[in-house]
Amino acid sequence: MLADLALVGFGNVGRRFVRLLEERRDQLGRDHDLTCHITGIATRRHGTTYCAAGIDAAYAAGLLERGGSLDDLSPAVNSRHPKDGIGVIEALARSTAPLRVVVETTTLDVDAGQPAIRHVRLALGAGCHVVTANKGPAAFAYRDLSMLARSHGCSFLFEGAVMDGVPVFNLVRETLPGVTIRGFRGVVNSTTNHILSALEEGLEFAPALARMQSEGIAEADPSLDVDGWDAAAKTAALANVLLDARVTPLDVERTGIGPETASRARAATADGRRLRLVASAARGVRPGVRLEELSPGDLLASLRGTANALILDTDTLGNIAICQLDGGLTHTAYALLSDLITIRRGVRS
């Protein structure tokens, strides 16, 4: 089955996804009867392109990495030049491929989840499936978007929004039928966990953060991570999907970490405890991202470096946990691929 894909956002994750798709081309055809054509790419600052016959996306990724622009691509037969993500989605909506999928990887906006929500809404409304690694849509508008998806017979999937490619949403949906999630606790932000691990070892905050940045773990602007916004967006998405909540990241009680955290982390370690930034929510309880001192018997206390984990409190199976012990770009790109395969599996040939 042929799938036309439009990539809205083409940063590190989008470019890694394109290469993963290339590496897995044979496997997708053989195991899933799925052939993908990337027909559109939209970036914020490096141009936009659409070609109904398919784009050499790996070439486009290289072009961007060499400082080029998608606007430099020579116009081909059937090519159009939409001016932004909206235009690319409108072009995809006119495709007659049996599967049309928008792959949304723009960056998180913690004020309102835009422009990602506009992109997702337009795509679903036009009958296109959506896969995204962006936390915004599920964190700000899960209920609306999932209803819109259902009414158009489309999928709205976002496994990469939390713990990269480690299944969380798929785990609950596909493998825990009939189980009610009562609440969750987790460590869901890698940068802050890595910094807390470094503080425990005696480093101060500023050099710990600088080390994360030099290793490419923290962003140049780390405020989304250290102020707890990334964790708050993930917490809102988890609460909306797993607990039927109707919250946004702004409703999440939020703590960050800073220079003053170092002494607290060391004091906890001296007491045989561990300071961790814990995301939590339960039905009827306000979700939060809070600094907690954990006893050594707590699974979350055992997480070192960039490791993440989510403990689900269930009605039927007690507490179960899923852990990401390694992280990285490939994992997030895999999440998009995994969502794409989930869509293919749900469509009868």
Place this chain on the structure above:
Amino acid sequence: MLADLALVGFGNVGRRFVRLLEERRDQLGRDHDLTCHITGIATRRHGTTYCAAGIDAAYAAGLLERGGSLDDLSPAVNSRHPKDGIGVIEALARSTAPLRVVVETTTLDVDAGQPAIRHVRLALGAGCHVVTANKGPAAFAYRDLSMLARSHGCSFLFEGAVMDGVPVFNLVRETLPGVTIRGFRGVVNSTTNHILSALEEGLEFAPALARMQSEGIAEADPSLDVDGWDAAAKTAALANVLLDARVTPLDVERTGIGPETASRARAATADGRRLRLVASAARGVRPGVRLEELSPGDLLASLRGTANALILDTDTLGNIAICQLDGGLTHTAYALLSDLITIRRGVRS
């Protein structure tokens, strides 16, 4: 959709399953369009019954618990009196219900996986689906039985064989498409982990074991657990399914725990390490169940009491872990229910 179920084995797990099915009757109908009739029950020592119109299985469970026998049930219209599990499966094979499912919960035989394998083979060969919490079939005959299932268009599912109802096999099959598992490490036996935790606290082996037995965690005959056979059977099942191995529990290098383990556990703790019984395998490496001293940063070292965990080494996502922090009979019964729902989902109405 109507499903006729035959229960082969009706011990603690089978009886808890029957009650769970009763509790979830409305939910199964509403969410999954699934109505279950238990038409047959076979026990080893407490009689056998079959009634095409359906048995009141909760009543039968109570009857057994009061010391009665299934042979005492009054013969109803359509009733037959098959003499054993084989007879009950043969009777189910004559049912015309759209779904026919054998629920196999006989006890594990670590010599050859019998009679469970005979039951599964007969059921699949007759076009009945099989769900089982017994480790034997997957540990001794996974490849044969899964091929037999495929050739008859049936499912052979056994989520409850490892970590009770916490998804392991479903996790890999449903949520990790395109991921290759390179190996695994895990703590998969609750009794030995609980004893090791007690030894660390200073208890000797015999009183630690006696405590597990009085709490109902260890069996009256605990040798399957403490000699490592239970873990070896789980290791073989995991290796066969996740790593395409062709092994039996007899091929697993196996260590147990005993009175001599106490001093080793305490010495490890004094060194800041943890002694754990670790199940492991990798492609091309002999599977094993071995006592290992783990550093405190190891997720498996953090498991206390009856907690279990499995760390999967994957090609795409690095190491990911799934953990069962609480265990129990209801969890195993839920695994059977979850497999039943998986079968229903795979059948087009």
